[in-house]
Amino acid sequence: MTALQDRTVVLIGGGAGIGLEVARRVVAAGGSVVLGGRTAATLDAAVAELGSAATRRVVDTASPESVAAFFAGVPRVDHVFTTAATYRVGSLRELSETDAASPFESKFWGQYRVVRHALPVLATDGSVVLMAGAASVRPPGPASAYVACNAAIEGLGRGLATELAPIRVNVVSPGTIDGHLWSQRPDDVREAAFAQYRRDTLLHRVGTEAEVADAVLYLFTSGYTTGSVLYPDGGYALR
Ligand SMILES: NC(=O)c1ccc[n+]([C@@H]2O[C@H](COP(=O)([O-])OP(=O)(O)OC[C@H]3O[C@@H](n4cnc5c(N)ncnc54)[C@H](OP(=O)(O)O)[C@@H]3O)[C@@H](O)[C@H]2O)c1
Known part of the structure; x- marks a missing residue:
C-alpha cells in the first residue's frame, strides 16, 4: 500500500486494540x-x-490542554484516527445523567477536540477517520445515549467533510469486535453480547480488530472518498 509510504499517521488510542x-x-x-x-x-x-517508525505521546482527550500539547509536538500529520474513549453504556432508567452523557463527553467531544487541534498540522491531501459504532443504526439493546452519540459522530463526519475539504473526513462504524475492549469486560456480559450479535447479523459472527483496521486503511487511502460511513459490522438486513 504505497499511499502510506513516508506518511505520518496519528493514532490516539493506538496503544491497544483497533x-x-x-x-x-x-x-x-x-x-x-x-x-x-x-x-x-x-x-x-x-x-x-x-x-523505529513509531513514537508515542501521553495525552488525555478529555483535556483540551492535553490535546493541544500533543499536537504541539507533531510538526505534520497526514491521517488521524482516534479510538480513545471511556464511557458508560446503559438504559435511560439505569444511568445517571452524567453517565448517560459520558459517551458524548469522551467519544464525541474527544474526537471533535482532536480534529480541531490536528487541523493546523494536517496535510491538505490527508484525512481524518472518526470512530463511531454500528449501534448508531442497530441499537443492540437499551443504550439510547450511546446509540445517539454514535449517530452524532456519523453526522459530525458529514459536517466536517463539507467544512474541511479538500481534507477528507470519513467515519468507521464497527459492529461488535472480539478484541482488547471486550476482553476487559466480564465473561458473562461478553458472551451474552456476542451470542446476540451472532444471532442478529447477516454473517452470524462478531468481527475482528483486523477487519476494522482494513476499513480504516481503505478510508485513509481512498482519495475520492469523503463524507462516507463504512460499516464493518457483519451486515444487517433492516438498516
Ligand atoms: N471493540 C468494539 O467492539 C467496538 C465496536 C464499535 C465501536 N468501538 C469503538 O472503538 C473505540 C475503542 O477502541 P478499541 O475497541 O480498540 O478499545 P480499546 O482496546 O479499549 O482501546 C482504546 C484505547 O484508548 C485509550 N484511551 C481511552 N480513553 C482515553 C482518553 N481519554 N485519552 C486518551 N486515550 C484514551 C486507552 O488507553 P489508556 O487507557 O491507556 O488511555 C486504549 O488504549 C471506542 O470509541 C468504541 O466505542 C469499539
Whole structure:
C-alpha cells in the first residue's frame, strides 16, 4: 500500500486494540505512527513492538490542554484516527445523567477536540477517520445515549467533510469486535453480547480488530472518498 509510504499517521488510542492494529498496518505499508493514550507503559509496549517508525505521546482527550500539547509536538500529520474513549453504556432508567452523557463527553467531544487541534498540522491531501459504532443504526439493546452519540459522530463526519475539504473526513462504524475492549469486560456480559450479535447479523459472527483496521486503511487511502460511513459490522438486513 504505497499511499502510506513516508506518511505520518496519528493514532490516539493506538496503544491497544483497533488503534494498535491500524498502527501495525501503517508501519507495514512504510508509514510512521504517533501513538497517543493516557498510560505511558501501554504506549511503550506498543512502540517496542512496532519499532523505529513509531513514537508515542501521553495525552488525555478529555483535556483540551492535553490535546493541544500533543499536537504541539507533531510538526505534520497526514491521517488521524482516534479510538480513545471511556464511557458508560446503559438504559435511560439505569444511568445517571452524567453517565448517560459520558459517551458524548469522551467519544464525541474527544474526537471533535482532536480534529480541531490536528487541523493546523494536517496535510491538505490527508484525512481524518472518526470512530463511531454500528449501534448508531442497530441499537443492540437499551443504550439510547450511546446509540445517539454514535449517530452524532456519523453526522459530525458529514459536517466536517463539507467544512474541511479538500481534507477528507470519513467515519468507521464497527459492529461488535472480539478484541482488547471486550476482553476487559466480564465473561458473562461478553458472551451474552456476542451470542446476540451472532444471532442478529447477516454473517452470524462478531468481527475482528483486523477487519476494522482494513476499513480504516481503505478510508485513509481512498482519495475520492469523503463524507462516507463504512460499516464493518457483519451486515444487517433492516438498516
Ligand atoms: N471493540 C468494539 O467492539 C467496538 C465496536 C464499535 C465501536 N468501538 C469503538 O472503538 C473505540 C475503542 O477502541 P478499541 O475497541 O480498540 O478499545 P480499546 O482496546 O479499549 O482501546 C482504546 C484505547 O484508548 C485509550 N484511551 C481511552 N480513553 C482515553 C482518553 N481519554 N485519552 C486518551 N486515550 C484514551 C486507552 O488507553 P489508556 O487507557 O491507556 O488511555 C486504549 O488504549 C471506542 O470509541 C468504541 O466505542 C469499539
